[in-house]
Amino acid sequence: MGWICLLLSLFCYLAPTPDPLYDGTVRHFFTHALIAHTDVAFESGNDYGVHLDRDCVTPKEFVSFLEQAYRNGYALVDVRETYRVIGDGAERRAFPFPADKKPLVLSFDDIVYASKNSGKGMVDKLVLSEDRIGAISCSYDSPQISFDDECVPILETFVKKHPDFSYRGARGILCLTGMEGILGYRTQRDSLSRKTETERVKPIVEKLKENGWLFACHSYAHRHMKQCDAEDVRNDLAKWKAEVEPIVGETELYVYPYGEWVLGEQAKDERHKVLEEFGYRVFFGVGAKPFYGKMPLKSPRVLFMDRAPLDGISLRARRSVYLPVFDCRLAYDDCRPVPYGS
């Protein structure tokens, strides 16, 4: 008996203490592809640069955001840990998380690198280089693979340096449309090189998944949901299912284009029902406040999470609600055409 007691106490001593369950606020920030080439984006005459300034952040700003969030005790969590699916709905659940950390979810919308925007300030595609994910800017002088000017490689480098920023290997969510392909590869139906482009992007998707990245549906054509009827939504999702899902796999995460959602009384709106019919269980909007609730509040089964934007507009708005995570002023990149505080 003595031996058994001794062995048991030794086992208890050696076994790691499980992390406590967390059921507090889950903060979620999102941005778009980064403004990799600020000199090009912000040079006069580049109209697209105005959009980039409004909707995106620069690599310097993204790194500052990560550093500040890390210093303030945040760590990435896999969003799937934070909810459970029940039938055709979902609900929040408490999840294990280190007591000295606060959970953070990051997502990145429209990681498309559309041909029409090539050479206007962003990279052109994600690539694999010696088993690392990098980015390439083919449409600029001396194109070369870089690891410091796009969100995926920057986050990978950051996690390598600070492994405790990623709880159980969590990364971000890439939110994809389909009409102009994905990740810089023209995989859409009207692309002449669709077949080869699909084969080319597959190993990158595999590597992203292996590293802990998730994929969300961001609709196929990025239309305003309020301007669509149920049939439009069905056709749109069917295209995503036919062209994007075979590459990235099934997902139950749906990110509304423009953060525009329609639920109707008791979530009975036909358009929402179509989203559920296609298997989507967790819905993401846009909102500055940390919010993870059930919408509409009377409906017990629709799980809806708001995401705080990281972009030029938000940084300049100096949102105090962001302060627990990061200070916009510290992050703001002086190379923007609009000075901070103006």
Ligand SMILES: [Zn+2]
């Ligand atoms: Zn979008």
